[in-house]
Amino acid sequence: MGRNLFLISLGFVVGILFYSFHNFSGKPSFWELMLNGFLGITISYVFHFCNLFLNKTIRWKQQTGLRLLSGILMHLILGFGIVLLGLKGYEILYSSYNFFSDEGSNVLLKIGILLFCTILIYNIIYMVFYSYQQYTKGQVMEVQFKRKQTELQLRALKSQLSPHFLFNSLNTVSSLFQKDIKKAEVFIRSLAKSYQYTLKTYKETLVTIEEELAFVDSYCFLIKTRFGDHLALELELTNKELKSKIPPLTLQMLVENAVKHNIVNEGNQLKIQIKPTNGFLEVSNNKTVKRPETKSLKIGLKNIISRYELLVNKPVKIEDHEDFIVKLPLIT
Helix, strand or coil: CCHHHHHHHHHHHHHHHHHHHCCCCCCCCCHHHHHHHHHHHHHHHHHHHHHHHHHHHHCCCCHHHHHHHHHHHHHHHHHHHHHHHHHHHHHHHHHCCCCCCCCHHHHCCCCHHHHHHHHHHHHHHHHHHHHHHHHHHHHHHHHHHHHHHHHHHHHHHHHHHHHHHHHHHHHHHHHHHHHCCHHHHHHHHHHHHHHHHHHHCCCCCCEECCCCCCHHHHHHHHHHHHHHHHHHECCCCCHHCCCCCCCHHHHHHHHHHHHHEEEEEECCCCEEEEEEEEECCCEEEEEECCCCCCCCCCCHHHHHHHHHHHHCCCCEEEEEEEEEEEECCCCC
């Protein structure tokens, strides 16, 4: 409603100003005034929809000069077309006027110059206001992005500081101290590295896959202390993939998810594979016997999907067949 009122008001005012410049009869005429106001409103709406089209096809930010030039040319063509139709309407309503003759050429020239100047000024002002609007919009979106990213990172952090995991870890340490003190020391160091990485990357948006895998290696050592060699982690990554980026704690969440939903013992070996596939990092695991007490809320997967939606245009792909597969877009 507000936009329509603005377009109508602007168009009508421009039409009246246009009329005051070219008053053909030399004296005010109500119907001429209304006709010019109507033409002004028509041009205002045509320019508005033309701008919407151009803004989608030619981006101001990437092609400022081309967008400005295209706007001027399009508005000139459309503006002249509408004005010529309006002048033809004058001739029909007032037979004394003849704009499309040698005598009326001076009038057409004056109207053309006025229209060109008006369109030039309009496009420059529109560029300034549109650029400012996009700048403020970008600032707001950046703040929202950072806030959302912080919320998701905090949720990921909370999942790593879960009392259940800490309780199991402390029980394992207690058991190891009675059996193997050296292994208990290694376990404590791995546990410390895990929490150190978690706290260190809390405010990071992205980390390299190499850094994330170093953390996953420490995490898997903690898990293997409980499950032994019945848990296997296989990596098929080149140096190029290792230098690619990933949201922190992503791989750890997927490994944890695999352990959480599958029974791991001598008769049920769990194998987790991480490899590149057509621009994605594929993390897959075979399915053993599902844990009966586990109720999946898919909070970890939702967290990962939400973070990738903020960072890249490619979606996270999930396949749940014989193997459970998650494909993460590689970020370079």
